[in-house]
Amino acid sequence: MRIENNKVFISGATSGIGLAIARRLHALGNQILVNGRDEKKLNETVNELKGSIAIKADLSLEEERLRVAELLKNEHPDLNWIINNAGLAYTHSLQNGANAFELAKNEINLNYLSIIHFTELLLPQLLGLENSAIVNVTSIAAFRGHASIPTYSASKAALQNYTNVLRDSLAEQENVRVFELIPPLVNTPFSKEIGGQEHGIPPEEVADELLTALSLDQYQVPVGMTKQFFQS
Template identity: 35%
Template sequence: MKITGNKILITGGASGIGLGLTERFIRENNTVIICGRRESALQEVVDKFPAVITRVCDLSVEAERIELFNWVSDNHSDLNVLVNNAGIQQWMTIADTDFFQRAKVEITTNIEAPIHLTSLFINLKSLNTIINVTSGLSFVPFTKVPVYSATKAFFHSFTLSAQHLLKSKNIEVIEMVPPALNTDLGGIGLHDAAPPVSDFIASVFQQLKEGKSQLTFGFSEAMVKASPEDLKNAFNRLNVNQG
């Protein structure tokens, strides 16, 4: 993937990793479009980076995903990069009375939405790159977030297939595999002790410049390289005293 001169759509681009990507891609002289559910959050990004283009969109709603694609097709038909970043993380147990309802929301946002967007945006003639944001938990689940971990494992598998299947359309598919970072994913304060987003962004951009198709950092790098025994041990360490 070239680093500059792109027109990029970043889902969930107003906070966390999405905001970090937005800031860096702008600094690298790209045109950036971000979408999210909250207009106020999008406006905060525009106040800081006036060049950012925004679109209010609830990606959990199929009709709004279609509207987003049609809007891009009509107004930004030269878009060449899609970043499937938006996701939610629910801390819960299977015994919770609202478990299934919350799980459905997580599955819709983390699986159905990016798969649907991928199927839509590959119809843009200009599209040449898709970046899918998975997780270190794609490889070893954290049982406090059982459905989140499973959705990211699914998305990792789908990304591997997409890398193969979209070669014929000359679309590069890149997997970005973050570890836990200091964001509000899952709830405010849950990840305060985790590494800063800025360190992760600096690392993955260096890997992009090196032409890598799987971008890792810290814990996620270790999990990608782990043996079956390493993964078993990591699972036990992550989930000690859980359940």
């Protein structure tokens, strides 16, 4: 598919993987709609990525998803890509029962349910445009959960299954392609607590792999160590 001259909404785009993807796509001439919750970071990002647009919203909240979807429909009817990157992870142990239920509720809400809802709200618009794409960011943890992030791992496994079924459901139409970006441990603020700064790959590597896959219509995009799960 064409990776230039699109209008792209990226959730969680002010740091880490989201920001790296935004920079790469912006350099190719795409217009970026930068989503985040921190106004200072949003302003810094749109000042760096000239011509981009800040959309401040907390997509974990249903009313915010409805508001943003309506805004995109009315003010950006040519939006043809959404990259569902925003996520939440807690480090905790199931062994000591440290409030796992409450933590899992928050992770499942943002990492899974909010993406289903936001995609549902934007899908009619994407279906009406050419060269449309939905990119869901899962994780290596979707294949094998880690004890330090047990309920996060489960939420990403759920998102992975939903992404596969969404792709199958849209297989007979030509306008929308569904991609899954599957990074390993990445050196971002998000993964600091689980060793990302010491052992994670650069977020730019993830962004580069995604752009290559998009240009080739490669729908599953394993990065780094995740590729071991796709070896024959």
